[in-house]
Amino acid sequence: MSSAHTLSRQHDFPSDFVWGVATSSFQIEGAAHADGKGPSIWDTFCQVPGAIADASDGLIACEHYERWQEDVNLIASLGVNAYRFSISWPRVQPMGQGEFNEAGLNFYAQLVDGLLAKGIAPYVTLNHWDLPQALQDQGGWANRDTVQHFVNYASAIFKRLGNRVAAYTTHNEPWVIAVLGHESGIFAPGLKSRAIAAQVSHHLLLSHGMTLQALRAQGCTVPLGIVLNLSPTVPATPSAADQAKALLEDGRLLRWYMDPLFKQAYPQDVIDDLGEQAPHIEPGDLEIIATPIDYLGVNYYTRSVVSADGSWKPQNSGLPLNDMDWEIIPECLTQLLVRMHHDYPLPPIYITENGGAFPDPLRDGQVNDQDRIAYIDQHIAAIGHARDQGVQVQGYMVWSLMDNFEWSSGYSKRFGIVHVDYKNQNRSYKASAVWYRDFLAYQRLQKNGTPSSASAEKNRVTGVV
Numbered sequence: 001m002s003s004a005h006t007l008s009r010q011h012d013f014p015s016d017f018v019w020g021v022a023t024s025s026f027q028i029e030g031a032a033h034a035d036g037k038g039p040s041i042w043d044t045f046c047q048v049p050g051a052i053a054d055a056s057d058g059l060i061a062c063e064h065y066e067r068w069q070e071d072v073n074l075i076a077s078l079g080v081n082a083y084r085f086s087i088s089w090p091r092v093q094p095m096g097q098g099e100f101n102e103a104g105l106n107f108y109a110q111l112v113d114g115l116l117a118k119g120i121a122p123y124v125t126l127n128h129w130d131l132p133q134a135l136q137d138q139g140g141w142a143n144r145d146t147v148q149h150f151v152n153y154a155s156a157i158f159k160r161l162g163n164r165v166a167a168y169t170t171h172n173e174p175w176v177i178a179v180l181g182h183e184s185g186i187f188a189p190g191l192k193s194r195a196i197a198a199q200v201s202h203h204l205l206l207s208h209g210m211t212l213q214a215l216r217a218q219g220c221t222v223p224l225g226i227v228l229n230l231s232p233t234v235p236a237t238p239s240a241a242d243q244a245k246a247l248l249e250d251g252r253l254l255r256w257y258m259d260p261l262f263k264q265a266y267p268q269d270v271i272d273d274l275g276e277q278a279p280h281i282e283p284g285d286l287e288i289i290a291t292p293i294d295y296l297g298v299n300y301y302t303r304s305v306v307s308a309d310g311s312w313k314p315q316n317s318g319l320p321l322n323d324m325d326w327e328i329i330p331e332c333l334t335q336l337l338v339r340m341h342h343d344y345p346l347p348p349i350y351i352t353e354n355g356g357a358f359p360d361p362l363r364d365g366q367v368n369d370q371d372r373i374a375y376i377d378q379h380i381a382a383i384g385h386a387r388d389q390g391v392q393v394q395g396y397m398v399w400s401l402m403d404n405f406e407w408s409s410g411y412s413k414r415f416g417i418v419h420v421d422y423k424n425q426n427r428s429y430k431a432s433a434v435w436y437r438d439f440l441a442y443q444r445l446q447k448n449g450t451p452s453s454a455s456a457e458k459n460r461v462t463g464v465v
């Protein structure tokens with residue numbers, strides 16, 4: 001690894017490559033009860049004793065709801081050309097059905113306008129996990145009625161934001177919603193049933209396909225897609241038992257989503273393994289789920305290692321770990337992308353999340369996060385390697401713009417390239433933000449011969465940096 005972290009500069013990225021930063025509504029907005037917002041399942045889950053490591057919640061978070069203009073300036077100052085964020089369903093439709101909340105709709109319309117005014121493409125995610133609690137009270141994603149409610153909500157968002165955004169994503173990481181939310185129960189809504197989790201995943205996919213059809217029928221011309229969290233799944237040892245377990249886990253994580261989206265069928269090995277817990281599927285569902293997508297978002301952080309007896313620990317591997325104890329292994333991103341390219345007829349791919357939590361000690365008011373810089377540098381290079389092998393990756397978004405509420409870890413884990421001081425909400429660049437800004441300036445220089453974007457220039461003057 002070069003100490004200057006320039007591996008990423010050894011690859012050629014086209015001038016229209018999308019370079020962004022990402023966030024999600026619950027993790028940054030706060031204002032949990034403001035202006036008519038209804039509670040989400042995460043508001044409820046945070047009140048369960050022991051659910052969140054530091055017993056925190058999303059009531060204030062990064063105060064993005066109040067500070068969005070400052071945050072748009074911050075995003076622009078990085079010189080990115082895209083910002084991926086999500087819409088809080090209960091902010092725009094407090095009960096998840098019926099009446100819409102004008103204040104909520106207006107918030108996102110202003111945010112989109114603010115981004116566009118700075119030349120930043122808005123990448124909108126419709127569901128990044130914060131389901132209205134009122135729908136959970138009726139069974140949530142396990143209830144097939146939620147599918148139609150989601151389509152209605154998505155249609156209202158399209159009616160308001162229209163074709164001004166760069167792209168719509170239906171769901172972020174359906175595996176996480178299904179498995180962590182309904183099987184292991186470590187995420188909202190905290191259920192522990194494999195059968196429910198399987199049904200939830202089917203309803204998420206069905207609502208994805210139905211939303212694509214509905215939005216296109218309503219005149220949507222911007223790209224539509226879905227975001228999956230994917231990793232190569234590898235056996236901890238070469239034993240037959242570990243290999244069999246790894247194959248099944250690959251089915252549960254990757255093929256369970258990719259096969260219905262691209263091959264109109266769930267993988268038989270996972271269906272067999274589920275047995276009586278397999279989801280109820282109605283005639284026509286699989287055709288709807290396989291409605292063609294315009295792009296696929298891939299969130300990649302680490303590989304997944306499995307052992308049949310559950311004994312494997314990341315500390316065994318000898319690889320560097322981040323502050324979540326996730327192994328740092330950028331070559332697995334290349335492997336993953338190349339494998340998918342061979343196995344599926346892929347549309348353009350965006351790496352919609354990549355980054356890491358690191359200890360981030362604050363010294364003299366500065367976070368010198370060389371570990372995060374190395375991580376981002378190596379992963380951008382890994383994308384370059386995948387592109388060299390023919391994978392059509394068209395964008396990369398760092399997770400995350402700024403430190404925020406990291407789900408069951410609360411505020412104890414920091415993923416931002418911008419540091420947030422939760423005492424006063426001050427945002428300040430970490431070294432990684434400076435590195436990313438300089439990398440993007442280098443990209444522009446390579447492509448257009450101009451080192452700084454207008455927005456980066458302006459923010460240097462206004463002193464956001």
Ligand code: GCO
Nearest residue numbers: 024172173229299353399406
């Ligand atoms: C996810 C989510 C993000 C997380 C990030 C770090 O991938 O789990 O999309 O909201 O914060 O991944 O865990």
